[in-house]
Amino acid sequence: MINLDRILGLVLLTLAVAYGWGAFNFPVAFAGPESVGPATFPKILAFIVGACSLYMLVKPDSLEEGEGFEYKALPELLLVLAVLVLYVFMMEPLGFVLSTAIMVAVLCWRMGVKPLYAGVTGIVSSTLVFLLFHFGLALPLPIGPWEV
């Protein structure tokens, strides 16, 4: 099995190089070049992050039994992430109550709650939070298609 440290080391090293390369290509400031300008600090950081990720790549921590990445959980995690991203974009079109109820219900269900209870939890909690924010705190949340 590939060590997570190695993968992360590689990814972060790439990012550090890109970050450092970006620092060398900042537009020259209006006031003219300075000895220590906006690029100095990012260059130092690129070096630190690069060096540390190189170390991780070369000498990863040995993983103990039962630790590390659970590949079996990956589809589940992707599903949950998809639900969260969808939730963000559905909040305004669907309205807060409906979108939140669906989000909470799906999450509860995926964590092992029976569908009926999950649905009830979603509806009750989202309605309560909506009422609290909308009327209690006077902070309007998106109402969605039911807006008159």
Added chain:
Amino acid sequence: METLGLLMDGFNTALSLENFLYALLGCFIGTLIGALPGLGPANGVAIMIPLAFTLGLPPETALIMLTSVYAGAMYGGRISSILLNIPGDEPAMMTCLDGYPMARQGKAAEALALSALASFIGSLVATIGLIFLAPVLARFALSFGAAEYFALVVLAFATLGGVTGKNPVKSALAAGIGLAIATVGIDLSTGTQRYTFDVLELFEGIDFIVAIVGLFAVSELLLFIEAHQGSTPRSEVKMNPLRLSFASVVQILPTSLRGGVLGFIAGVLPGAGASLGSFVSYTLEKRIVGSKGYFGEGDPRGIAAPEAGNNGAASGALVPMLTLGIPGSATTAVLLAMLVSFNITPGPLMFTQNADIVWGVIAALLLGNILLLLLNIPLVGIFVRLLSIPPRYLLPIVTMVAFVGVYAISRSAFDLCFMIAFGVMGYIFRKAEIPLVPIILGMLLGPEMEKNLRHVMQIHDGDWTMLWDSSLSIGLWCIALAGLILPAIIGPILRVRMRRTAD
């Protein structure tokens, strides 16, 4: 006696009806956060920040509420240690040792009451220490120049992992990433755009509240999903009616006082932290009591020592946070985030410029502790019942609260997506055992750190040796170096010992 006068003013602030009610609410929520497994104190306080914003609270009220949440979370951690043998957070690990055996002997109520008392005494001792030490340290820190400040931040990063920390390379990596995230946006002194990719939302930089909530709350959800830990561990322990004898209270008094002092010291020192505070006070107590005690089998002193130590350390950790602007733990880092977002620059100047806020917070800490003691002894039954809410209902609701909070501040889908992205990052980093706190600290302290660096360079015309020119800055660099090297030597030994005591 200037200090006492200021403290009295602080009480005036804290005791106004509105602030008092928010303190009470904070204590209640805090205990809940601490008690529920899977909701650590840093996580809990992080979710509360956007809510405090949306409530439109003035800074002192928001700070008082969140300080109470902080104090409450430290109290709450012990409940699951004692009843379920699961520490709510790392420092509460030592409380399991005697707390759970005592609960199994049918003395759960006594264990909870005595630990509440010990927590109170520990916090009280440490808060008194804070009242006297903080102004002195703040006055001393006023002599810091830009070079010293830069060295101080390096020290903070170097010691953040603590002597019990694992891999210093990973801590350094995390710090670098945090600082790098902080450079995104328009450079304040030249107006240069850095890493904005012409995206309007990035011009002002990445909001650290969005990052914190994502790193803590969303990653927690993902971890739970992965582990399928949706069900609650059943408690085999039954609550019993409280029968507290005067003798047992007297018995734990000296223990709690000692624990409080030790905890305070551990909290103030860079790199020690609450886990070490509770560990040291437990082992010391065991040595002092000696063979007369029955530690590990439900000795009340074995609960009092770590609880006093851990709460003492929690208050002690506020000293470097308030006076130097350098937090020593995850939760104080989150508190710092809130200060910064209220446009209050923590550090020595805060004691002169925002004296009312500082002393209001300290007064709130004292008040919060009294409230917590009063809340905890009669209401412990309610907390115990709430403890049985399974995470599979709780975490989705917590996620919803996190989303609503962040949405209510900015009303932008962009921020919410960033929060999810930070959640994924937090999840992966936790899997790889890369600490998250340096990332947050980097985001918080990055701008100041860079400003000071450039300041030094501008004064001395780009001479890098000026960073270690004064004796004070050399001292700070030395401590920072020690903080990086020592854990590699002492860390493994100490961790083995802590684990051996815990087993």
